[in-house]
Amino acid sequence: MISQVLGLVTLVYLTAAGIFLAATLWSSRRLEAWGRWALLAGLAAHLGAFFGRWLESYRHASQFTPPQDLGATLSLVIHQVPLSNFFESLVFFSFSVSFLALVSFRRHLKGALAVVVALLACLILAYASLAVDSSIRPLMPALKSNWLLIHVLTCFIGYAAFALAFGAALLYLWQTRRSKANPIAPPPELERLMYRAVALGFLFLSVGILTGAVWADSAWGRYWSWDPKETWSLITWFIYAGLLHARLVKGWQGRRIAWLAILGFAAVLFTYFGVSFLLPGLHSYL
Amino acid sequence: MSRNSPPRSLPGRLWDFLTSIRLTVTLLLILAVVATLGTVIPQNEPVARYLVSFGPRWGPVLLRLGLHRIYDGPWLLMPVALLSLNLLACVIRGLPEAVRRVARPFTLEAALQLPLRGQFTLPARVNPETAVLPALRQELGRLKVSNHPGRQVYYWESGRFRPLGPYLIHLSLFLILLGALVGKFLGVEGRLAILTGETATEFTLAKGKGSVPLGFTLRLDDFRVEYYGGTATPREFRSDLTFMQDGQEVGRAACRVNHPVTFGGLTFYQSSYGSQLAGPVRLKVCKGQECHTLTVGQRRGENLPDGQGQVMLVRVDANFQGLGPAALLAYREASGGDQPQLFWIPARHPELARRLQTPFYQAGPHLFTVEELPLKFYSVFQVRRDPGVWWVYAGFLLCLPGFVLAFLRPSQRLAVVLEQSPKGHWQGRLLGASPRAREVFQERVDRLLMHLKKGTAV
Numbered sequence: 214m215i216s217q218v219l220g221l222v223t224l225v226y227l228t229a230a231g232i233f234l235a236a237t238l239w240s241s242r243r244l245e246a247w248g249r250w251a252l253l254a255g256l257a258a259h260l261g262a263f264f265g266r267w268l269e270s271y272r273h274a275s276q277f278t279p280p281q282d283l284g285a286t287l288s289l290v291i292h293q294v295p296l297s298n299f300f301e302s303l304v305f306f307s308f309s310v311s312f313l314a315l316v317s318f319r320r321h322l323k324g325a326l327a328v329v330v331a332l333l334a335c336l337i338l339a340y341a342s343l344a345v346d347s348s349i350r351p352l353m354p355a356l357k358s359n360w361l362l363i364h365v366l367t368c369f370i371g372y373a374a375f376a377l378a379f380g381a382a383l384l385y386l387w388q389t390r391r392s393k394a395n396p397i398a399p400p401p402e403l404e405r406l407m408y409r410a411v412a413l414g415f416l417f418l419s420v421g422i423l424t425g426a427v428w429a430d431s432a433w434g435r436y437w438s439w440d441p442k443e444t445w446s447l448i449t450w451f452i453y454a455g456l457l458h459a460r461l462v463k464g465w466q467g468r469r470i471a472w473l474a475i476l477g478f479a480a481v482l483f484t485y486f487g488v489s490f491l492l493p494g495l496h497s498y499l
Numbered sequence: 500m501s502r503n504s505p506p507r508s509l510p511g512r513l514w515d516f517l518t519s520i521r522l523t524v525t526l527l528l529i530l531a532v533v534a535t536l537g538t539v540i541p542q543n544e545p546v547a548r549y550l551v552s553f554g555p556r557w558g559p560v561l562l563r564l565g566l567h568r569i570y571d572g573p574w575l576l577m578p579v580a581l582l583s584l585n586l587l588a589c590v591i592r593g594l595p596e597a598v599r600r601v602a603r604p605f606t607l608e609a610a611l612q613l614p615l616r617g618q619f620t621l622p623a624r625v626n627p628e629t630a631v632l633p634a635l636r637q638e639l640g641r642l643k644v645s646n647h648p649g650r651q652v653y654y655w656e657s658g659r660f661r662p663l664g665p666y667l668i669h670l671s672l673f674l675i676l677l678g679a680l681v682g683k684f685l686g687v688e689g690r691l692a693i694l695t696g697e698t699a700t701e702f703t704l705a706k707g708k709g710s711v712p713l714g715f716t717l718r719l720d721d722f723r724v725e726y727y728g729g730t731a732t733p734r735e736f737r738s739d740l741t742f743m744q745d746g747q748e749v750g751r752a753a754c755r756v757n758h759p760v761t762f763g764g765l766t767f768y769q770s771s772y773g774s775q776l777a778g779p780v781r782l783k784v785c786k787g788q789e790c791h792t793l794t795v796g797q798r799r800g801e802n803l804p805d806g807q808g809q810v811m812l813v814r815v816d817a818n819f820q821g822l823g824p825a826a827l828l829a830y831r832e833a834s835g836g837d838q839p840q841l842f843w844i845p846a847r848h849p850e851l852a853r854r855l856q857t858p859f860y861q862a863g864p865h866l867f868t869v870e871e872l873p874l875k876f877y878s879v880f881q882v883r884r885d886p887g888v889w890w891v892y893a894g895f896l897l898c899l900p901g902f903v904l905a906f907l908r909p910s911q912r913l914a915v916v917l918e919q920s921p922k923g924h925w926q927g928r929l930l931g932a933s934p935r936a937r938e939v940f941q942e943r944v945d946r947l948l949m950h951l952k953k954g955t956a957v
Contacts, residue, residue: 277727277728278734320938350732351730351732351734353732354734354735354736354755354757355756357735357756405938415906416902416906419898419902420899420902423895423898426891426895430888431757431759431768432757432768433768433770433881434688434766434768434883435688435881435883436888437679439534441538444534444537445534448534448535451527451528451531452531454527455524455528458520458524463520488538
């Protein structure tokens, strides 16, 4: 049931991307509004699927440990938030991308950028549905913590904001390449979006790293153990810290910031996928 | 400090170096490279492994440079120490100015100096206050007012504390780094493994630096592990601990994953567990109708009672494939050639011995079942004392308001000046500035101007 809904959401995102593309090609305001509605409908269904999976995961866990009182029920609900494996994290990643685009950066959601964002959300979800094991597995003891919810939530909202900045950076580089072709969206706006998305992502990544450290402190007995995931999230943090300083202190603008945003997102991808698949460590479950 | 005179004193040049953004970026770059190296080169492995994987030429170079313990050596500590200095210097340089800016109230004079954003006119007959105030209140909330005959000024400010944000963040990072250094040099960290029912008085330091007395006696009363039904995935494991001083019991606690226990300044974290044999294993060996009992110890070859084969107990597991305790046996029949059979005997599932293509399959002619498999759990703890952790947590707490101020509370200043012309009508000017949030600010200005001009029509 939930996988069907997610399949549908993927299609809706693809449709939204198509509508946005048409809106860009014919510079149609009305089509653009339709595209937004399509994206919003997809987002609503996506949220529904998220909660559906949460419920399913809770039911699954309560078979093993029927909660005795209200407190136990609550903590089981929190522990079973569907953010505990690769599939669930991808689904939430895709959700955050379209959520941020529709809510935090709605002013920028037009033109080629809207196409890129909708496509990004669609591709991530398609990858999750087609190539990743979606079964619900029981939680290992280390994951049973109230920190799971806040840690994974903040990290992935951060990743999603960086993904938006990456999309904006690609478009910016494309539109400011050496040619006279008429611009699809005004680059200054993309420039601002890049900065704002990076700032938001940086904030969430920082909180994600901090909550992760607090959690690690109670679970592993060390707030920092140079586990590959930790190390790479720190490298990512360094790159974006560099970007923010370059812009705010040194006044860098435009293409140089765009290249840094792309470098930063490469580090995000490596933190997310590369570490999980290439470097063994404590985070091997995600 | 004079900024424009070219010949600088040595301390002055050092100060410039320490507070430069170039230093920060260089250090971040170096740290990124060091951190990357640490994830590419396996860390804290035995020396021999480096010689094998990196060859006789590069292995020793790598070891000499300390790249196998990159996170403990100067490669990381030097840039981190410099970065701490850099952070502190930047805070010292900029914080006083930021505090002065925040402390300076937003006065009428300052409001009148703001750049012009738009103009509107009110006819003479309207009361300027009723025409302008509702719109302003709705958009901005509380306003400061200055009333003079012939001139009214409403002014407003938000994000006044924004300049402090970056300094809070940098100060918090400094605290975190300081806490990490304090923990590294004044804290201890190690591991402790205890068998059920036994006691410990010392623990092993990390990275083979010997062992340290606990200062008390720790007894593992019980260890329990529960599995998700029918699988080998543990659902929860816990150790029941008793703390004793001079033979007297002084405390009891249950230690679980995610729920550490602190006693006598040391914190115990449930890390892992295992099981080992508590005595010899008793097996039943049958060949046809003829059965014998056989006692085997670990890793010792044993002749079968009928003399027609040999067995050796290789390993035991408390929950093999979710089927409960099991023993891995190597068995060679006297006439069966050189190759021994290897199979697991699950104590509670003897019927699996006949199942082909499983790790339980016994080809015979002898058939083995477990009569007694006495297992004892041991529990492994991470042990730590870290006086720096509170500095780190203070840093975490401090950086949150820092982030909110720096990124979510842009400073905005707005003023509406109404002046009565000699002819009696009111000339309105909207002034304002928001250097770091132009976009949001412009929207607000447009919205305000729309409302103010609407007021004109009333």
